[in-house]
Amino acid sequence: MELRHLRYFVTLAEELHFGKAAEKLHIAQPPLSQQIRQLETELGFELFHRTKRKVELSEAGEVFLVEVQQIFRQLEQAIFLGRQVSRGEIGQLVVGFVSSAAYNILPNILQNTRNSIPNVSLELHELTTDEQLRWLQSGRIDVGFVRPPVDENTYESKVIFQESLAIALPQNHFLANQDRVSLQSLKNESFILFPRFLAPGLYDQIISFCQQVGFSPKVAQEAIQMQTIVSLVAAEIGVAIVPESLQNLRRTGVIYKYFVEKTPQVSIAIIWRKNDVSVVLDRFLEVF
Structure with a gap:
């Protein structure tokens, strides 16, 4: 039984006339009649009652x-x-993102x-840049939002967001009343920072920024x-240099200040595996 046999049957059932059905199907009437008989033989029951005057569906034909x-x-x-x-246009993507992306690009994405x-x-997973690279390589995520740089031989990437740095201070810090803070005035402060291996690009920019002022x-x-870094600032463990969009994270006991000095621009990049042939991924990348 082929699909065309079923189409012949449905058309004849709608027309209840071999000539009209054959015309609609663009075939001659004798071959249509032959195909219907072959279908009935294969099914083992009669689909139509035929007389010289009319064609009617059998009871079995109506159910069929x-x-x-x-x-x-x-x-x-x-x-x-x-x-x-x-x-x-339909499917699923598993997406990784650094925590700070939730305060700038992620809602719009x-x-x-x-x-x-x-x-x-x-399917969203909050991961460090280091974790995203491992998950991407193993196929656990399809695309990520990371702090560059990344290995250009392994991944495709595109910078989609840039911002300046700010300083997060405890709310009762002696610099809290200043409009802008000089980085040099913080040289004796204790800092809260993340381990370098988690996001070496951002880490090196922060260290270099401090070294530029001595x-x-x-x-x-x-x-x-x-979020943990900001909570530690609120607990007065130290101060923290953070991407300025982190100001969107409202935390009691913490205030944010811009720097007097011009800060480096820190980036977020979208990253995916080279030669990934996913059509869904291609459509997702068109959003940016």
Whole structure:
């Protein structure tokens, strides 16, 4: 049994006239009659009652018609979904992001994705840059938002956001009333910083910024997540140089100040595996 045999049957069932059905199917009437008889033989029951004057569906034919029409509806749905998948309009992406991205680019990314490809679902994982590189290499995530630089031989990447640095201070710090803070005035402070291996690009920019004004920061405590760093500032463990968008993280006991000095521009990049052939990923990348 072939799909065309079922199409012949449905058309004849709708027309109940071999001549009209044959014309609609663009075939001659004798071959249509022959194909219907072959189908009945294969099925083992009669689909139509035929007389010289009319053609009628048998009781079995009426039941068979309902089921075959359901098959064609499912087939149309399968074709529709297949086309959506082939165009990257439906599917899932597993996405990693550094914690600070939640305070700048991530909300817009989620909104733009919903607007552009609403049937693509995103599975989000908050990860450090170092963790994202490992997860991306092992296939656990499809795309990430990291602090560059990254290995250009292994990954494709694109910088999508840049910002300046700011200083997070305890709210009762002696510099809290100043409009802007000179970095040099913090040379004797204890700093809270993350381990370098987690995001070496951002780490090196912070250290270099301090060295440009003549000191290396004294690290009192290390923490992995930006939220933890800010909480330690609130606990008066030290001060922290952070991306300026972290001001969107409202934390009692912490104030943020801009620097007098011009700060380096710190970036967030979107990153994915080289030669990734995912159509859904291609559609996602079009958002940027």
